[in-house]
Amino acid sequence: xxxxxxxxxxxxxxxxxxxxxxxVVGDIGVGKTSIIxxxxxxxxxxxxxxxxxxxxxxxxxxxxxxxxxRLQLWDIAGQxxxxxxxxxxxxxxxxxxxxxxxxxxxxxxxxxxxxxxxxNKVFLPDNNPIxxxxxxxxxxxxxxxQIKSDEEIEQYIQENNFAQHFKTSAKENKNIVExxxxxxxxxxxxxxxxxxxxxxxxxxxxxxxxxxxxKPEEKEGCHC
Ligand code: GTP
Ligand code: MG
Numbered sequence: 185x186x187x188x189x190x191x192x193x194x195x196x197x198x199x200x201x202x203x204x205x206x207x208v209v210g211d212i213g214v215g216k217t218s219i220i221x222x223x224x225x226x227x228x229x230x231x232x233x234x235x236x237x238x239x240x241x242x243x244x245x246x247x248x249x250x251x252x253x254r255l256q257l258w259d260i261a262g263q264x265x266x267x268x269x270x271x272x273x274x275x276x277x278x279x280x281x282x283x284x285x286x287x288x289x290x291x292x293x294x295x296x297x298x299x300x301x302x303x304n305k306v307f308l309p310d311n312n313p314i315x316x317x318x319x320x321x322x323x324x325x326x327x328x329x330q331i332k333s334d335e336e337i338e339q340y341i342q343e344n345n346f347a348q349h350f351k352t353s354a355k356e357n358k359n360i361v362e363x364x365x366x367x368x369x370x371x372x373x374x375x376x377x378x379x380x381x382x383x384x385x386x387x388x389x390x391x392x393x394x395x396x397x398x399k400p401e402e403k404e405g406c407h408c
Contacts, residue, residue, distance in 0.1 A: 190309055190378040191278060199250030204371050205276050206255055207302065210283030211294040212262030215321040218354035219283065220257050223364060228355050235261040238273050245368065253368060265297065274306035279371045280316045281363065282346070287327045299344055309378050315347045315370035317363050323351040324358070 194201040208216045217235050221227050224241045239259040247253045260273055282298050284291040295318065303313050318341055320331075332340060341349050347370045350363040 201252045203254045207277045207280040209298045211291040214283045214285040222354040271305045283319045292331045317367045318346045318349040320351045324353040324356045
């Protein structure tokens with residue numbers, strides 16, 4: 185059987201191409217959609233339109249002279265934390281951004297719930313947790329009360345296994361590119377030694393295999 189490194193999608197004389205599925209989660213209204221819109225379309229709107237279910241965006245990165253990375257961003261509605269669908273949405277993800285709103289402390293309290301949800305439901309093929317970054321969004325606004333000091337945040341991310349934290353603003357385009365770049369670097373490091381059996385992979389994605397032929401544990405997570 186042929187083997188290939190994970191999650192490589194194409195390899196040719198001109199270089200390698202990877203597809204990374206990245207989750208963007210966090211409570212309602214923290215700015216997930218705004219961060220993605222800023223990052224992918226360099227666009228910001230002050231009007232709030234809540235996401236329903238999940239939305240998608242693609243950002244193509246010319247990572248280095250012979251590597252292209254396709255970042256598939258899954259914009260998961262904040263409301264989904266109260267639903268059963270996250271396991272389905274998280275499938276095959278290799279990284280995540282967990283977002284909170286610096287002006288609303290309760291959105292920071294929810295960070296741990298999102299992180300635990302991710303760590304319980306999605307793993308890299310070597311069973312390690314997927315790399316996550318923590319984004320303190322709306323940092324263009326000075327909150328009436330600071331949620332955590334820089335030292336406390338530093339300790340918090342270590343205790344909760346976040347790779348890094350960033351103070352972002354979708355409005356002012358602050359630190360979003362940096363956070364994404366950092367996360368991609370972590371994903372590359374976390375996945376570079378993983379090789380997948382290409383034949384097995386065909387079973388997972390190929391259209392010749394019906395869902396009923398899959399192993400029971402692969403179907404287990406699906407509530408749809
Ligand atoms: P759900 O889809 O409901 O989960 O919300 P969301 O996390 O996608 O939030 P969304 O991006 O829709 O933003 C919510 C509101 O916050 C909107 O009115 C945005 O304009 C505003 N907003 C988002 N990011 C920022 C930011 O960095 N600064 C400021 N000042 N406002 C922001
Ligand atoms: Mg949204």
